[in-house]
Amino acid sequence: MLLGFHGATTMTSDLQTDVAVSRQAGYRGLELWSAKVDIYLKSHSLAELKALFEENGVAPLSFNALEFVGFRGDDYPKIQERCQEMCKIAAAIHCPLIVVVPSPTEARWQLPWADVVAEYVSVLRDLSDIAAPYGTRLSFEFLGFGWCTVRTPRGAWEIVKQVDRANVGMTVDCAHLFAGGGLLDEIDALDPARVFAFHLDDVEDTCKEAITDNTRVYPGLGVIPLGELCARLSRIGYNDTCSIELFRPEYWQMDPLHVAQTCRAAALAVLSPHFQVE
Known part of the structure; x- marks a missing residue:
């Protein structure tokens, strides 16, 4: 398993700092926070962005996130445009993956689940068509918050199966699984080849x-x-990437290198009994 850092864990640091501390703390990969990439590209080229990763020996694992893609309204063309923009950036720096996040909707409690599934199957197929020419994969991440339309691994997996596109998979996030009421045995039903992150x-x-x-x-x-969560992922054969995604404001005020090092030590203690970690 390739262990990576995550830009949301050091939200107040810039992209250059994230890359540098990832290298210094011993990570081989970094999950990019999209807002930091946008800021960087205001004064740098895509070639410079690619060089930033190459010179530090840190791989861009994924691009987080294309947000609130479902229940399309008048702003959906902006989501399509943003998807294409992110795909262009990802292709230029050899980042294989974009995380895609479902939407809140005021009518969620009145919507039949079949309607929720149909909406995301349609949207993800459309975004899949946009991403395919760039060789970019899309990883659908369920969110455990009460306002979200897709909250569990089982729900996300049902949608991904129906999308049935090779470049569309799903993200498993420990906090969202726990908060959303997902059951650990829902992991057992997942195809590890379609768990992208x-x-x-x-x-x-x-x-x-x-x-x-x-x-x-x-x-x-x-x-x-x-x-137990890691044990189940290991048993189904998942052995791809892992990034440490913490949004805690307290950590944002700390030295980024200290946070990255603490995260790595904590992650290794959790992961090492179940995975061979790089």
Whole structure:
């Protein structure tokens, strides 16, 4: 398994810092936070972005995220345009993957699940067509928050199966699985070849209704049964990438290198019993 850092874990640092601390802390990969890439490209070229990764020996693992793609309204052409823009960037720097996030919708409680599935199957097939010429894969990430339309591995997997495109898979995020009420045995039904990304994180001991991105903590310091979750991923044959995605503002105020090093040590303690980690 290739272990990577994640730009959301050091949100107040710039992209250059993320790449540098990833190298210094011993990571071989970095999941890019899209807003940081946008800022970097205001004053740098795509060639310079590619060189930034190559010179540091850090691979861009994925591009996070194309957000709120479902239940299309008048702004959907902007989502299509953004998808194409992200694909162009990803292709130029040899980043294989874009994370795609489902939408909130005020009518979610009235919508039959079949309508939710049909909407995302349609959207993901459309975005798949945009991404295909660039050789870019799309990884659909369920979100465990109460406002989200797709909250569990089972739900995301049902959609991905129906999309039935080679370049569309899914992301498993530990915090979202736990917060959204997903069951660990839902992992057993996944095809590891269609799990494109794995986000490792933990959360504070609080009721699930109170879980937010801000309640995330270093892996192993919270209440998610990470050992069992990783064991199940390993048993189905998943052995691709893992990035440590923490949104905790407290960590954003710390030295980025210290955070990256602490994340790596915590992740290795969780992952090593189940995976051979690079």
